[in-house]
Structures are given as C-alpha cells and as structure tokens.
Amino acid sequence: MMAEEPMTKYFCLVTMAIQICTRRSEALKLALQQKSEIKRASACMQNRQKEKSAIGPAAFKWKSISRRFPKVARNRKNCRHSVKDSKNMLRILSVSITFFLERTTSV
Secondary structure (H helix, E strand, C coil): CCCHHHHHHHHHHHHHHHHHHHHHHHHHHHHHHHHHHHHHHHHHHHHHHHHHHHCCHHHHHHHHHHHHCHHHHHHHHHHHHHHHHHHHHHHHHHHHHHHHHHHHHHC
16 A cells, blocks of 8 residues: 555656646747747738838728728729719710700701
C-alpha cells in the first residue's frame, strides 16, 4: 500500500501538469490568434484610410461595398441602367406624344 501511494500522487501531479500545460497552450493559441486578428484589422483600417484619402468618401464607400458584396454592386449597376432606360423611355414617349398632338391638332 505504501508503494502505491507515491505512484498515485505522482500520477495526479502528472495529470495536473498536463492540464495546466494544455490550458496554457490553449490560452497562448487564443492570444496569438487575437494578436493576428488585431494586426490584420489594423492593417485593413490603414489600407481603408489610404483608399479613403485617395478617393472621395462616397466612391470609397461604394468601392468597399462592391468589393465585399459584389451582388450589391451588380444590383446598383443594374438599377443605374434601368433608371437610364426609364429616362430614355420617358423621353421617347414625350417626343411621340408631342408629335401625335401636333398631328391631331393641325388637322
């Protein structure tokens, strides 16, 4: 019995040491991950500031949105084209109405 007791104490100490090491390694991994995320975020912010100062704020806003969300940019472009198309349609319609009115009133 006396011989088993030091082994169990040793086993408990080893398991505690393993637990402490794994906790520390997990904490270290988490700290390194957070550090790399902070570095990435700060680099991203610096790049954004450079882009923002180089371009106007509205253009920068749409440039960053179009980079992150290409579908939004496509929708915006399509919307712009549809507005142009509708303006052209209105212009053609107004010309045709005036032409029609000139024809009907002259007779």
